[in-house]
Amino acid sequence: MDLERSLLRRSAWFAPAVLLAGGVMLYPALRTLALSFLDVNLTNHFHSEFSGAANYVRLIHDSRFYSAVRTTVVFTTISVAIEFALGLAMAIAADSWKRGKGALRTILLIPWTLPTAVIGVLWAWIFNDQYGILNSLLLRSGVLNTPVSWLGTSRAAMSALVIADVWKTTPFVFLILLAGLQSIPGELYEALEMDGGRIGDRFRYITWPFLARFVFVALIFRLIQAFSVFDLVYVMTGGGPGGATETLSLYAYRMMMRYLDFGYASTLATATVAILAVVAAGLYFLIARRHEDLG
């Protein structure tokens, strides 16, 4: 009786959170999975019929799906690599600074705080081939002879997306890694120096063990966000030119909202989750498994 009552009380504490998370995340995720096995679209008036693995068969023969996977992987790999390199270099640079860290954080937080969709608008205009400031600066300084159609060719459009993403999210990586560097007690370095350690030892025995957890957190967050990219692509290139920058989320969105094929759209969304899960697990085993305490 008493135990029951305390259980009941406990569940009252959790009820709002469980309802909320269950209602807007867990149930929708399971429903998406279920829909991926159904045939629901405009042509059958959204009448749902079980279609077995038909949507998945369609998926493995869908060249637009493979192209979206390639685009998403290229975007994620390049932007996260640049953000990480730049963020780490800046964190090391800023770590040795005695003053002005607050001002530095404030300036760098601004790009991170702005809405991604608004940032897409902002960069689309900068990259505009006629009125954009970038071509104008490059032409005036003699780097270019003819204007580049930044959003008009597939390579340039991908670079433009990466630059905008790097602009927005390098500060996030920087802040996490700076927090990591600042968590290292300075005495440790002094102790190592007295023991006659070399520069390499410094990194291997002190910096890395402290920093690994922060590296993991920064990488996993960025990886997942970059892989789910939607706003930036939707606003800046609309997936163009000619579908060259269409990512998985954008393709699934279009299948849902433009082609109104809910069954296949759910299959695309499910495939996105599955690929992401594999990538995230890979990263976890690569970094976290070697550092038991990360768990």
Added chain:
Amino acid sequence: MKTWVSGLLIIGMCAFAMAPVAWHAMSSLKTASESTRIPPTLFPESPTLANYEELFGRRPFLRYCLNSFVIASLASLLCIAAGAAAAYPLAQGTAVMRARVAAGLLVLAFFPPIAFLLPLYEMVRSAGLINHPWGLIVPYAGFNLPLAVWLLTGYFRSLPPDLAEAAAMDGLSPFETFRKVILPLSLPALATVGVLVFIFSWNEFMFALTFINNDPSRTATLAVATLSGAFVYEIPWGLIAAGVIASSIPLILMVLFLQKTIVAGLTAGSVK
């Protein structure tokens, strides 16, 4: 690293971070004919507020901002309320329970939002909440719940356990203890969560794009991303620049005044 190298790197990054926003601020003050001049000018020749007058006078931009403000504030409050209530017993619970809940929350937090979109659209539509603020408030509160529970559990655990014991001795029920003792002491953590959820909700685009299809219900982010001219081929650059700047000002102010709070929230997850 050599001091001058690191100095150069940091100054370069700051310039890179500021320049695009600065250019838009300049462009928003140009006349329509100047903003489409080739080559573009850096500084406005005859600065004008015409774009802002158009934005706030002829278009309901203030309305969009108000929509965003209401949605983001209520989503933060709902998220904090549900998150704090769950985090409090978790903080007192066993380590095994915490680890399990944390793992579950992390998995949910890492789902790409596209995986929730269609079922949520069905739910929002059948609840009659298309174009209604609550159609976005509830999802935004839910999406950020893992962050709230994560940060608040950590904070509640850092409070001395004798507090709750002392309150119980004074005859307070667990809920009264939570409301009258724990929550007032946790204001810094609640503020951190609130600010982050506010920013994430203000910035959200995909769900706003899908759940809102009439003009007066749009959020500021949605409005700026879909601002267009009277004709399909006329792109109102000056107006868009003004929209970018106007919708960014509330966020820039938050960064200026709450930089420490935001950084604390962002890094708390990795510090443990």
